[in-house]
Amino acid sequence: MKRLVAYITTGYPDRYFTVDLAMALAEAGVDTLELGIPFSDPVADGPVIETANLRALQQGFRLEHLFEVSREIAPAIDTLWMGYFNPFYHLGVQRFIEEARDAGVGGFIIPDLPFEEAQPYQPMIREAGLSLIDFIAPTDTPERITMISRDARKFIYLVAYAGITGSGQSEELSDVISQIREATQTPVYLGFGVTPETAKEKAKNVDGVIVGSAFVKVLLDEALTPGNRIATIAQMAREIKEKINE
Numbered sequence: 001m002k003r004l005v006a007y008i009t010t011g012y013p014d015r016y017f018t019v020d021l022a023m024a025l026a027e028a029g030v031d032t033l034e035l036g037i038p039f040s041d042p043v044a045d046g047p048v049i050e051t052a053n054l055r056a057l058q059q060g061f062r063l064e065h066l067f068e069v070s071r072e073i074a075p076a077i078d079t080l081w082m083g084y085f086n087p088f089y090h091l092g093v094q095r096f097i098e099e100a101r102d103a104g105v106g107g108f109i110i111p112d113l114p115f116e117e118a119q120p121y122q123p124m125i126r127e128a129g130l131s132l133i134d135f136i137a138p139t140d141t142p143e144r145i146t147m148i149s150r151d152a153r154k155f156i157y158l159v160a161y162a163g164i165t166g167s168g169q170s171e172e173l174s175d176v177i178s179q180i181r182e183a184t185q186t187p188v189y190l191g192f193g194v195t196p197e198t199a200k201e202k203a204k205n206v207d208g209v210i211v212g213s214a215f216v217k218v219l220l221d222e223a224l225t226p227g228n229r230i231a232t233i234a235q236m237a238r239e240i241k242e243k244i245n246e
Contacts, residue, residue: 002244003155003208005189006215006237007034007082009052011061013219015069017226021219022069024230026077028237031208033073034109037066037083043112048213052220063091067099074104080133082109093121097128107131107154115148126153133157138176145176149183156180158206160192177205196239203244211240 038056107130125132131154191210218232
């Protein structure tokens with residue numbers, strides 16, 4: 001069965017909502033949850049997720065809130081922390097590792113920490129039983145694809161196109177996927193631009209999809225009550241999970 005990874009922004013509209021939404025997504029069939037760490041300059045993300053980040057920060061998000069909600073969420077659903085390296089650097093990677101391990105979080109996704117620069121941190125992350133998810137992009141050379149694939153753990157985050165999240169572009173990825181398959185048996189999940197409309201097509205030849213902006217658009221819709229936002233996002237997740245497994 002193909003897997004569904006869902007990204008949500010931690011702390012928007014508040015941390016209690018984050019817990020309720022996470023539980024609804026678990027019930028809807030989401031396999032892994034990315035808890036996004038709000039940051040003021042999310043360079044890989046488009047305007048939708050950037051807006052959610054800024055709103056969460058404006059409403060007082062603190063890293064302690066991430067740790068608190070994770071202790072409630074991680075026992076119910078496989079959970080990863082997705083964030084930019086600045087908070088990891090300032091608080092300390094070792095502190096993040098300790099908090100993740102204590103909460104039951106499985107690892108990290110750090111888009112602005114390239115594979116090569118992540119190597120000094122990999123031993124301490126793996127020693128704690130956690131994973132640092134590796135990215136592969138269609139612009140990577142065959143040599144780099146092989147190098148990253150052979151070292152990957154948990155899953156490989158295959159970027160669907162060169163650009164930012166939510167921009168709806170597409171590129172031919174069959175050669176990249178073939179190169180990954182030759183180098184590793186680690187599952188390949190495709191992210192960037194996955195929506196209920198595109199999920200079935202984008203799931204072809206990969207082991208799962210990662211959905212963020214499509215969910216966060218609903219998260220930002222203030223015309224909906226909090227309960228309606230949760231119900232709408234959960235229903236979208238069910239539909240996507242069904243479509244990628246048709």
